[in-house]
Amino acid sequence: MLEQLKEEVYNANIELPKRGLVTYTWGNVSGINREIGCFVIKPSGVAYEELKPSDMVVVDLNGNIIEGDYRPSSDTPTHLELYKKYPEIGGIVHTHSPEATSWAQAGRNIPLYGTTHADYFYGEIPCTRGLTPEEIDKAYEKNTGLVIIETFEQRGINPMYTPGVLCVNHGPFTWGKDAGEAVHNAVVLEEVAKMAFRTELINPDAASAPDCIREKHFSRKHGENAYYGQG
Numbered sequence: 001m002l003e004q005l006k007e008e009v010y011n012a013n014i015e016l017p018k019r020g021l022v023t024y025t026w027g028n029v030s031g032i033n034r035e036i037g038c039f040v041i042k043p044s045g046v047a048y049e050e051l052k053p054s055d056m057v058v059v060d061l062n063g064n065i066i067e068g069d070y071r072p073s074s075d076t077p078t079h080l081e082l083y084k085k086y087p088e089i090g091g092i093v094h095t096h097s098p099e100a101t102s103w104a105q106a107g108r109n110i111p112l113y114g115t116t117h118a119d120y121f122y123g124e125i126p127c128t129r130g131l132t133p134e135e136i137d138k139a140y141e142k143n144t145g146l147v148i149i150e151t152f153e154q155r156g157i158n159p160m161y162t163p164g165v166l167c168v169n170h171g172p173f174t175w176g177k178d179a180g181e182a183v184h185n186a187v188v189l190e191e192v193a194k195m196a197f198r199t200e201l202i203n204p205d206a207a208s209a210p211d212c213i214r215e216k217h218f219s220r221k222h223g224e225n226a227y228y229g230q231g
Contacts, residue, residue, distance in 0.1 A: 038060045043056070049182065057070055057073075063076070089177075094213055110166070116207045118218050120185060126166065
């Protein structure tokens with residue numbers, strides 16, 4: 001079932017250690033088939049060097065395991081909430097990549113300091129509030145998804161314009177139109193986090209880039225009048 005999607009999600013997962021975004025098993029990628037209403041996700045705790053496409057687990061949008069020999073990632077309920085809320089999302093990544101996770105542990109949004117950031121994220125990358133003890137105790141992974149949604153809803157952020165978030169005390173999630181794009185955005189987020197840290201290290205009083213830079217760089221890669229690349 002969903003053999004092509006399993007292959008795509010497997011390849012996306014394998015890209016994470018190649019890009020230096022995960023250590024050991026600290027990450028996962030999923031991808032969804034909206035027509036069938038199921039998504040494919042990495043199994044929990046299985047080392048990347050041991051993974052095969054057939055190891056990917058199929059889960060429906062009620063959280064039921066439809067196919068797979070392993071338990072799905074422990075972050076599956078987080079992926080599930082994002083898929084249910086945002087039909088535009090086709091793939092999701094979670095890592096503990098060190099640069100982005102450092103900002104998450106500091107409880108800080110990543111300011112938009114320059115054009116690299118603006119090419120991919122329309123504004124600062126938000127950091128969520130902390131979960132309450134009750135939220136952690138009763139449905140931790142589900143509530144992680146819900147607090148991401150809460151953050152975007154309360155701040156009026158378009159999740160497809162800002163395809164990533166920092167979960168405080170935890171780490172980053174990114175997404176995209178498919179699993180491959182979600183990984184691409186995870187790589188960019190890590191680089192942006194690194195650049196922002198160095199910017200503040202060099203100049204603690206650095207100002208965010210002006211809105212005109214944000215508008216120009218985001219719009220030239222996205223939307224009706226985009227002209228970056230070969231079309």
